[in-house]
Amino acid sequence: MSDHPAKVAFSHWLLTGTIVHHAHFETMQEQYQVSVHPQLIMLISIDRYFEICIGRPFLWRREIAIQLSQVIQKVVSIPYLTIWVEEGVMALLLELPKPSYEHPEQLYSFTHPLAEQVIKGMADQGVSVSIGIGGFYSNPYLLHLSYQEARKSMIHRFFQGNQLIFHYQEEEKREIAGKSPLTNEERTELQALVRIADEEGVISLLQLMLKKLAVAHYQDVEVFKSEVTDLIMLMTRVALENGGNMIDILSRNAALIQDLYHTIRYDHFVKKVSTYARQLVAQIDMGHLGKVSTWIRKALDYMRANLHQKITLVEVAQYCSMSHYYFSRKFKEELGISFIEYLNQLRIKKAFYYLEQTDWTIQQIAEAIGFDDANYFSRLFKRYQKQTPTEYRRAKLY
DNA sequence: ATCAGCAAACGACTCGGCGG
DNA sequence: CCGCCGAGTCGTTTGCTGAT
Numbered sequence: 001m002s003d004h005p006a007k008v009a010f011s012h013w014l015l016t017g018t019i020v021h022h023a024h025f026e027t028m029q030e031q032y033q034v035s036v037h038p039q040l041i042m043l044i045s046i047d048r049y050f051e052i053c054i055g056r057p058f059l060w061r062r063e064i065a066i067q068l069s070q071v072i073q074k075v076v077s078i079p080y081l082t083i084w085v086e087e088g089v090m091a092l093l094l095e096l097p098k099p100s101y102e103h104p105e106q107l108y109s110f111t112h113p114l115a116e117q118v119i120k121g122m123a124d125q126g127v128s129v130s131i132g133i134g135g136f137y138s139n140p141y142l143l144h145l146s147y148q149e150a151r152k153s154m155i156h157r158f159f160q161g162n163q164l165i166f167h168y169q170e171e172e173k174r175e176i177a178g179k180s181p182l183t184n185e186e187r188t189e190l191q192a193l194v195r196i197a198d199e200e201g202v203i204s205l206l207q208l209m210l211k212k213l214a215v216a217h218y219q220d221v222e223v224f225k226s227e228v229t230d231l232i233m234l235m236t237r238v239a240l241e242n243g244g245n246m247i248d249i250l251s252r253n254a255a256l257i258q259d260l261y262h263t264i265r266y267d268h269f270v271k272k273v274s275t276y277a278r279q280l281v282a283q284i285d286m287g288h289l290g291k292v293s294t295w296i297r298k299a300l301d302y303m304r305a306n307l308h309q310k311i312t313l314v315e316v317a318q319y320c321s322m323s324h325y326y327f328s329r330k331f332k333e334e335l336g337i338s339f340i341e342y343l344n345q346l347r348i349k350k351a352f353y354y355l356e357q358t359d360w361t362i363q364q365i366a367e368a369i370g371f372d373d374a375n376y377f378s379r380l381f382k383r384y385q386k387q388t389p390t391e392y393r394r395a396k397l398y
Numbered sequence: 399a400t401c402a403g404c405a406a407a408c409g410a411c412t413c414g415g416c417g418g
Numbered sequence: 419c420c421g422c423c424g425a426g427t428c429g430t431t432t433g434c435t436g437a438t
Contacts, residue, residue: 051415313430323402328431340410340430362421378421391422402437410429417422 011083017144038093047128049088071121183218192353198304244283
């Protein structure tokens with residue numbers, strides 16, 4: 001443990017950059033009996049610390065500090081020192097294994113997984129933390145710069161909280177600000193999931209995308225917000241194209257965009273966007289489902305979530321604790337079409353987006369939507385759409 | 399009324415071959 | 419190599435029966 005007063009004092013010298021006034025680094029190390037040679041600072045901040053402190057006993061603060069120390073001890077296998085720089089914020093001074101890190105990527109590939117482990121370790125204890133990571137300095141006299149960078153990286157109050165990791169970067173990033181961190185595949189997948197009304201799928205992908213945007217645009221909330229607005233419009237369009245109530249959706253949409261503009265906390269922002277996405281999905285769902293029994297809903301959720309792989313009637317029936325004979329019968333009774341028919345429609349719906357918005361081969365698309373055989377997919381597509389997948393793609397393109 | 403099981407019919411899916 | 423088509427295989431559906 002580095003709670004030892006000498007180590008704390010030593011860490012303090014390093015963070016404040018005042019060590020140089022006192023003595024040589026090695027002399028200090030001997031004097032304080034510290035063998036660690038830190039080159040990088042990771043700041044671990046307990047999310048919304050003061051907010052969660054309210055109403056808790058004072059001892060709780062100590063408990064949470066001990067938990068964090070334990071997690072660090074468990075996941076950090078390299079030499080380190082720790083020091084609380086303020087309530088709820090701990091600095092982790094790390095001695096990295098390799099002598100130099102010429103490219104930022106080399107550094108990230110080491111520090112990022114470590115930060116993720118700390119976040120996960122604390123999340124397991126029910127505590128959310130965010131982490132800011134400063135630059136690498138082999139010279140210990142410059143370590144205070146790493147500390148300042150780590151602080152700077154997490155300075156924007158909008159993004160505070162929610163288990164995000166920020167790497168300090170020079171201004172260089174500004175140049176490529178026009179480039180979105182999201183891939184076309186992710187956008188396409190999001191649209192496809194909205195279309196098949198896979199609520200959980202939409203939410204988890206959406207949250208992943210928001211996180212990516214947050215990390216990429218932590219220096220500029222406005223850019224972040226405008227990218228998210230694009231995503232919202234993307235989902236809205238799909239909902240409108242697929243039978244959502246236009247007046248209802250558009251009024252909610254307008255209210256949301258207004259609201260988001262004034263939202264000053266990232267977690268609230270994410271929650272509002274998620275709620276809106278759920279409402280959109282519900283709109284599509286209602287178009288053809290209306291009210292169905294809970295077991296049907298359960299079966300459909302299962303089918304949507306596993307669409308990318310082989311799904312059999314027996315498997316879904318088992319999932320719903322029914323015999324497959326009975327399941328097959330009741331399924332058709334409630335939805336008007338057979339199990340396999342419904343499953344195929346779901347798959348074909350998803351295929352539209354891949355055809356329109358990716359350049360994947362028919363084989364790749366077939367695999368992505370759970371068909372082993374691209375030939376079969378082609379034929380099925382033709383039956384529903386009166387044209388083959390390639391014809392459909394060409395028609396959409398020109 | 400609800401549900402499971404059997405058997406037969408049906409059609410969804412696979413495999414191999416063909417054309418662009 | 420990619421995508422489409424024909425024939426065979428096997429999973430799905432459905433009528434019927436019987437148990438709870």
